[in-house]
Amino acid sequence: MSEPLIEISALSKVFQRDSVEVRALDRVDMQVFPGDFVCLMGPSGSGKSTLLNIIAGVDRPSEGSVIVAGESLNEMSEDELAAWRNHHVGFVFQHFNLIPVLTAFENVELPLLLTSLSKKERREHVTTAMELVGLTDRMDHYPRQLSGGQEQRVAIARAIVTDPTCVLADEPTGDLDAHSAREVLEVLKGLNEQFKKTIMMVTHDPHAAAYASTRYQLEKGVFSKEGARQTV
Amino acid sequence: MKIPLRYNLRSLLVRWVGTLMTAIGIGLTVAIFIVMNALVNGLDSTFVQTGRENQLVIIRQGSLAETNSYFDRGLYETVRLLDGIAHDKSGQPLASGEITVIINHPRLTGESANVLIRGVSDMAFAVRPEVKITSGRKFRDGLRELVVSQSLANRFQNMQIGKTIHIGRSDWRVVGLMEAGGTAYDSEIWADYEDVAQEWDRPIYSSILVRANDAKAAESLTKRIKDDQRINLQALDQKTYFKDQMVSSIGIKALGLFIAVVMGIGSCFAAMNMMYSAVMGRMKEVGTLRALGFKRRSILSSFLVESVILALAGGILGCLMALPLHGLSTGTANFISFSEVLFHFRITPTILLKGLAFAAIVGVLGGILPARRAARIKLVEVLRD
Numbered sequence: 336m337s338e339p340l341i342e343i344s345a346l347s348k349v350f351q352r353d354s355v356e357v358r359a360l361d362r363v364d365m366q367v368f369p370g371d372f373v374c375l376m377g378p379s380g381s382g383k384s385t386l387l388n389i390i391a392g393v394d395r396p397s398e399g400s401v402i403v404a405g406e407s408l409n410e411m412s413e414d415e416l417a418a419w420r421n422h423h424v425g426f427v428f429q430h431f432n433l434i435p436v437l438t439a440f441e442n443v444e445l446p447l448l449l450t451s452l453s454k455k456e457r458r459e460h461v462t463t464a465m466e467l468v469g470l471t472d473r474m475d476h477y478p479r480q481l482s483g484g485q486e487q488r489v490a491i492a493r494a495i496v497t498d499p500t501c502v503l504a505d506e507p508t509g510d511l512d513a514h515s516a517r518e519v520l521e522v523l524k525g526l527n528e529q530f531k532k533t534i535m536m537v538t539h540d541p542h543a544a545a546y547a548s549t550r551y552q553l554e555k556g557v558f559s560k561e562g563a564r565q566t567v
Numbered sequence: 568m569k570i571p572l573r574y575n576l577r578s579l580l581v582r583w584v585g586t587l588m589t590a591i592g593i594g595l596t597v598a599i600f601i602v603m604n605a606l607v608n609g610l611d612s613t614f615v616q617t618g619r620e621n622q623l624v625i626i627r628q629g630s631l632a633e634t635n636s637y638f639d640r641g642l643y644e645t646v647r648l649l650d651g652i653a654h655d656k657s658g659q660p661l662a663s664g665e666i667t668v669i670i671n672h673p674r675l676t677g678e679s680a681n682v683l684i685r686g687v688s689d690m691a692f693a694v695r696p697e698v699k700i701t702s703g704r705k706f707r708d709g710l711r712e713l714v715v716s717q718s719l720a721n722r723f724q725n726m727q728i729g730k731t732i733h734i735g736r737s738d739w740r741v742v743g744l745m746e747a748g749g750t751a752y753d754s755e756i757w758a759d760y761e762d763v764a765q766e767w768d769r770p771i772y773s774s775i776l777v778r779a780n781d782a783k784a785a786e787s788l789t790k791r792i793k794d795d796q797r798i799n800l801q802a803l804d805q806k807t808y809f810k811d812q813m814v815s816s817i818g819i820k821a822l823g824l825f826i827a828v829v830m831g832i833g834s835c836f837a838a839m840n841m842m843y844s845a846v847m848g849r850m851k852e853v854g855t856l857r858a859l860g861f862k863r864r865s866i867l868s869s870f871l872v873e874s875v876i877l878a879l880a881g882g883i884l885g886c887l888m889a890l891p892l893h894g895l896s897t898g899t900a901n902f903i904s905f906s907e908v909l910f911h912f913r914i915t916p917t918i919l920l921k922g923l924a925f926a927a928i929v930g931v932l933g934g935i936l937p938a939r940r941a942a943r944i945k946l947v948e949v950l951r952d
Binding site: 384388391393394413414417418419420421422426428430432434435436437441445446448449493 | 569570571573574577578580581851852854855856857858859860861862863946947950951
């Protein structure tokens with residue numbers, strides 16, 4: 336078996352809410368391998384989004400270590416994490432998080448502005464990403480001119496345009512109707528199967544979870560015994 | 568590469584009502600700033616433009632201005648024959664003995680102001696080629712006639728050609744209007760020397776304006792007059808003499824600075840308010856940009872740039888609001904002669920650039936805290952919301 340792409344050891348996250356200590360993650364261990372399509376499931380407050388945010392370098396653990404693509408996130412500064420995210424992580428949000436005043440093309444181009452690519456190269460990359468999500472005819476549309484499903488596909492294009500090490504999706508279908516959700520999940524599945532993209536997805540939805548190759552079930556900050564790692 | 572400028576421009580356009588209101592607010596401040604500068608510049612340039620190279624204003628020692636200087640007529644004969652004074656074509660020394668008196672006269676608006684009357688001979692015109700009679704004719708001696716500057720005629724009662732003014736003990740008739748190329752002489756009334764001296768019973772001179780042959784001659788004339796204890800006069804470079812009267816604009820400068828600072832602070836708060844609301848409304852966008860890999864300083868500079876763009880838009884509005892005032896004439900008291908000095912608002916490209924720089928400073932000061940707020944968001948919290 337190849338080296339794990341994401342390796343999490345004894346990871347804990349503790350929040351202080353007023354005087355109460357909330358343990359969102361409690362000594363979690365996890366390994367994700369290149370090309371995996373991992374789904375994190377669990378009820379609200381089980382710690383799945385927290386885990387995803389820590390892997391994305393958006394949040395920091397209280398204890399334990401996170402190594403992604405051979406780099407330990409624990410020691411990085413805020414700015415180093417920002418640069419690291421740009422290089423390694425494609426993030427897909429539940430509410431799409433497109434910039435409303437930028438067109439679909441400009442939204443997808445955003446992460447590339449942090450690279451050294453020329454304008455022409457950026458255009459090529461954006462066009463390729465938009466082709467992969469099937470929206471080349473919507474490049475000049477503003478988010479408000481797109482349907483929810485299309486917005487999320489633009490967000491996926493933005494997440495993959497830098498060819499990141501992994502795509503992290505937090506409830507990517509949470510705001511979508513069944514039809515749009517299916518479209519988005521097909522896109523993610525396609526990326527995983529055709530381009531061997533490693534995908535980690537948080538979801539409530541069992542239909543969405545069915546697209547993943549590996550499922551984890553989180554409950555109260557720990558992986559439940561039966562759901563620790565189910566390979567489909 | 569930084570966050571693209573179009574993101575800021577379009578964000579400002581999307582909130583166009585707030586943007587416009589803030590820009591108008593900043594614009595008004597910038598307009599006031601420009602007007603104050605134009606006022607000071609107009610007044611200063613009136614004095615700076617007055618005077619020619621190698622000309623000397625000779626007044627009594629210890630006097631600050633012609634208006635509080637007087638000396639015996641005989642000294643005029645002594646001075647005009649000194650070496651180094653230039654001569655006109657007919658061989659006359661270019662030295663103009665003059666008397667100045669101040670009258671109080673009502674403006675067109677009703678209130679009164681001090682106006683300077685200069686009693687002169689033909690030589691006064693020879694040493695001041697910039698003074699030209701633009702309509703009517705020159706005064707004739709013995710007839711109590713006046714030539715009034717066009718600017719005064721526009722602002723004071725009965726100073727138009729054909730009108731009569733009662734000054735001293737007599738009625739004086741306006742027979743001509745003159746212009747003096749934006750110099751201090753544009754705020755004066757000229758009349759025959761003898762008429763003025765008689766009217767006020769002052770057989771004296773206030774000043775002598777002489778033209779020296781060259782700079783060296785001017786220098787030695789100055790020294791010669793200073794060193795001659797018998798004549799008790801001083802010779803001042805004409806340009807310097809008028810430049811020193813720029814002290815008149817100090818009050819306006821201080822007031823202008825005060826108003827600009829107070830309004831500037833107000834505008835900073837307006838910009839700050841607008842930018843805070845922009846930042847608060849765009850927290851999710853900021854979080855997204857940070858999640859995509861944009862660093863804190865990119866966020867900071869992006870919002871700061873947005874604030875400066877907003878303020879510069881206000882600055883441009885301010886320039887447009889102030890421009891129509893260019894050339895408008897107004898008057899103030901000359902603190903040296905205590906007479907009215909008339910001048911034009913002078914809006915120059917430099918003043919407009921200063922106005923824009925002022926706006927940019929308002930933008931930076933107003934934007935810095937909101938931009939810092941945006942740069943320091945807690946990423947997890949913003950994304951969770």
